[in-house]
Amino acid sequence: GNSVTQMEGPVTLSEEAFLTINCTYTATGYPSLFWYVQYPGEGLQLLLKATKADDKGSNKGFEATYRKETTSFHLEKGSVQVSDSAVYFCALKKAGGTSYGKLTFGQGTILTVHP
Amino acid sequence: DGGITQSPKYLFRKEGQNVTLSCEQNLNHDAMYWYRQDPGQGLRLIYYSQIVNDFQKGDIAEGYSVSREKKESFPLTVTSAQKNPTAFYLCASSIDGSSGLYNEQFFGPGTRLTVL
Numbered sequence: 736g737n738s739v740t741q742m743e744g745p746v747t748l749s750e751e752a753f754l755t756i757n758c759t760y761t762a763t764g765y766p767s768l769f770w771y772v773q774y775p776g777e778g779l780q781l782l783l784k785a786t787k788a789d790d791k792g793s794n795k796g797f798e799a800t801y802r803k804e805t806t807s808f809h810l811e812k813g814s815v816q817v818s819d820s821a822v823y824f825c826a827l828k829k830a831g832g833t834s835y836g837k838l839t840f841g842q843g844t845i846l847t848v849h850p
Numbered sequence: 851d852g853g854i855t856q857s858p859k860y861l862f863r864k865e866g867q868n869v870t871l872s873c874e875q876n877l878n879h880d881a882m883y884w885y886r887q888d889p890g891q892g893l894r895l896i897y898y899s900q901i902v903n904d905f906q907k908g909d910i911a912e913g914y915s916v917s918r919e920k921k922e923s924f925p926l927t928v929t930s931a932q933k934n935p936t937a938f939y940l941c942a943s944s945i946d947g948s949s950g951l952y953n954e955q956f957f958g959p960g961t962r963l964t965v966l
Contacts, residue, residue, distance in 0.1 A: 739892075778959045781954055784954075838893075840892035843890070
């Protein structure tokens with residue numbers, strides 16, 4: 736079946752540091768890939784997405800590239816801010832078939848950014 | 851403003867009691883979903899509904915029940931049969947239930963359920 740694996744957290748960085756959160760997936764076919772962010776006490780918000788190999792999703796300074804050869808979708812940001820402190824979820828949606836829009840999530844990575 | 855509302859934000863229940871979590875959306879979305887979030891485990895799908903009067907079990911449906919009598923509402927009942935109900939529950943919706951690549955799911959703010 737489909738699965739998503741994220742790097743273990745928590746991740747603690749100083750402001751303006753470079754961020755990488757690793758995400759790898761297992762799926763048949765050609766899934767769409769997503770990064771969601773959850774701020775404390777809130778629901779999830781879509782951060783970025785990519786729908787085919789070599790696509791780069793980007794938003795709010797975050798980027799992730801769909802790498803089919805390594806089945807990865809690592810999240811990066813060049814300079815993090817305190818306001819980026821949140822939980823980040825990698826997810827996939829399998830295209831086609833009878834998946835009914837189901838998202839498969841990774842376990843989440845807690846990011847804390849200190850001033 | 852369009853969006854998804856969940857109520858209450860915090861809910862306490864005594865062991866052995868059923869409890870119902872509310873989820874309402876005014877986005878005119880056909881599909882709605884319930885997820886459970888536990889620390890370090892990501893989100894797991896409980897139930898989903900592609901259209902009014904229809905719903906399907908997700909990965910962890912045991913001990914839960916749902917109804918979809920109206921397009922905008924998808925309440926979740928946590929029954930006494932759910933062995934470990936303490937968790938954060940998230941409701942989501944999307945335009946339809948297809949696996950379309952641009953079919954984004956929008957999430958509500960969640961309800962934290964604690965069993966005493």
